[in-house]
Amino acid sequence: MEIFQLFIAAVFVNNIVLAQYLGNCPYLGCSKERGVALGMGSAVIFVIVVSTFFTWLMQRCVLDPLGLGYLQTIVFIVVIAALVQFVEMFLKKMLPPLYAALGIFLPLITTNCAVMGVAILVQREEYDLLTSVLYGLASSIGFTLALLLMAGIRERLDTCRLPKAMAGTPIALIMAGLMSLAFMGFKGMAN
Amino acid sequence: MSVLKEFTKGLWKELPPFRLVLGLCPTLAVTNSASNGLGMGAAVIFVLVLSNMIISMVRHIIPAKVRIACFIVIAASLVVAVELLMQAYAYPLYERLGIFVPLIVVNCIILGRAEAFAAKNGVAASVADGLGMGLGFTMSLTFLGSIREVLGNGTWFGMAVMPESFEPLRIMVQAPGAFICLGLILAGMNMLNFRQARRRGEQAEALAQQQGCGSCGGCTACGAGARDAQAQ
Numbered sequence A: 001m002e003i004f005q006l007f008i009a010a011v012f013v014n015n016i017v018l019a020q021y022l023g024n025c026p027y028l029g030c031s032k033e034r035g036v037a038l039g040m041g042s043a044v045i046f047v048i049v050v051s052t053f054f055t056w057l058m059q060r061c062v063l064d065p066l067g068l069g070y071l072q073t074i075v076f077i078v079v080i081a082a083l084v085q086f087v088e089m090f091l092k093k094m095l096p097p098l099y100a101a102l103g104i105f106l107p108l109i110t111t112n113c114a115v116m117g118v119a120i121l122v123q124r125e126e127y128d129l130l131t132s133v134l135y136g137l138a139s140s141i142g143f144t145l146a147l148l149l150m151a152g153i154r155e156r157l158d159t160c161r162l163p164k165a166m167a168g169t170p171i172a173l174i175m176a177g178l179m180s181l182a183f184m185g186f187k188g189m190a191n
Numbered sequence B: 001m002s003v004l005k006e007f008t009k010g011l012w013k014e015l016p017p018f019r020l021v022l023g024l025c026p027t028l029a030v031t032n033s034a035s036n037g038l039g040m041g042a043a044v045i046f047v048l049v050l051s052n053m054i055i056s057m058v059r060h061i062i063p064a065k066v067r068i069a070c071f072i073v074i075a076a077s078l079v080v081a082v083e084l085l086m087q088a089y090a091y092p093l094y095e096r097l098g099i100f101v102p103l104i105v106v107n108c109i110i111l112g113r114a115e116a117f118a119a120k121n122g123v124a125a126s127v128a129d130g131l132g133m134g135l136g137f138t139m140s141l142t143f144l145g146s147i148r149e150v151l152g153n154g155t156w157f158g159m160a161v162m163p164e165s166f167e168p169l170r171i172m173v174q175a176p177g178a179f180i181c182l183g184l185i186l187a188g189m190n191m192l193n194f195r196q197a198r199r200r201g202e203q204a205e206a207l208a209q210q211q212g213c214g215s216c217g218g219c220t221a222c223g224a225g226a227r228d229a230q231a232q
Helices: A002-013 A024-029 A034-066 A069-094 A096-105 A113-124 A129-157 A169-184 B002-009 B016-020 B024-029 B034-058 B064-089 B091-100 B102-106 B108-118 B123-153 B175-200 B207-215 B217-231
Strands: none
Touching: A002 A129, A024 A113, A024 A129, A024 A169, A024 B024, A034 A069, A034 A096, A034 A113, A034 A129, A069 A096, A069 A113, A069 B064, A069 B102, A113 A129, A113 B091, A113 B102, A129 A169, A169 B175, B002 B123, B016 B123, B016 B175, B024 B091, B024 B102, B024 B123, B024 B175, B034 B064, B034 B091, B034 B102, B034 B108, B034 B123, B064 B091, B064 B102, B064 B108, B091 B102, B102 B108, B108 B123, B123 B175
């Protein structure tokens, strides 16, 4: 039950983009069409789950016993970068159809702050391994949800007549603000 | 002369978050008060100036294929240094900024400037570029933070500035306020840009718009990626 609550909280209440301000670059950059948004979202789900698993192990099995906690930032980014590279090579070799779908999005995920953000957040919250991975899964589902909703709205926006200065990023940000306002309505469902 | 030009372009012509639309996450996240914005900006100046300097020094040694990885490691080492310095001398600020201090390493500005400028230019120009961009970033964050703090809390740098009867708009210091405020500022920048262009008799592009995905350095591949996807 507790896990279920954590899941709902991470997808809706503390949505990683709309409430925690993580991963805004791809949120605004890759939300022009639904197809691209879905590809980006699935790649993020995949990478966040795998990287949360490995950074958790890295922190608990290497950094903590050796007293190197202050190296967290540098170790995590290297682990994530290496992992993304490895996942890309693995998919290319073993699962070409999946690579064709996600491949182009993988290299840019290294600098997506949602990945690094989730890895650090689960350490600060001191979740155990299972909870961490589930939290990573839920957060990335939340990310994909926000991205897909945004892409849907922006496809409609293309057909609207906007003031010239508002078109593009400014209106997208204001839409994000309204969406975030809507997501605040989920508060109280879980915390 | 050119060093001065590199320095000043970051202050207005290529103002990072408002004109280049770079580094949005910290811009949105930490600007619920003016002092947080200023503190975050200071940390970014430190990392950006030093990373630009180091990268421009070693740019001939690094093989082109692994340059991004090298940039990330250099930036990460500097971020660890900032974290330790903040823990020692500015602990309350470190607590308030939370996970956004370690996340400076994935801030698009750092990698974006490294790739777009420091990897191609000399040390002096790169330091000037980093300093200008960092100062521009700090100014923008402080500006956005001031607006949100005054409207959302009735204070500025912690001092009460609004009359007693002012009812704070709580939403401004929360997430929706951040998005809407930044959106309006970007629209304002666009309008200013159109007006200037019209005065010069030119046709202007909407600045924030032409960037789209390529707006953040690490994401340059994203724009290209999306185009590839369409081509297939």
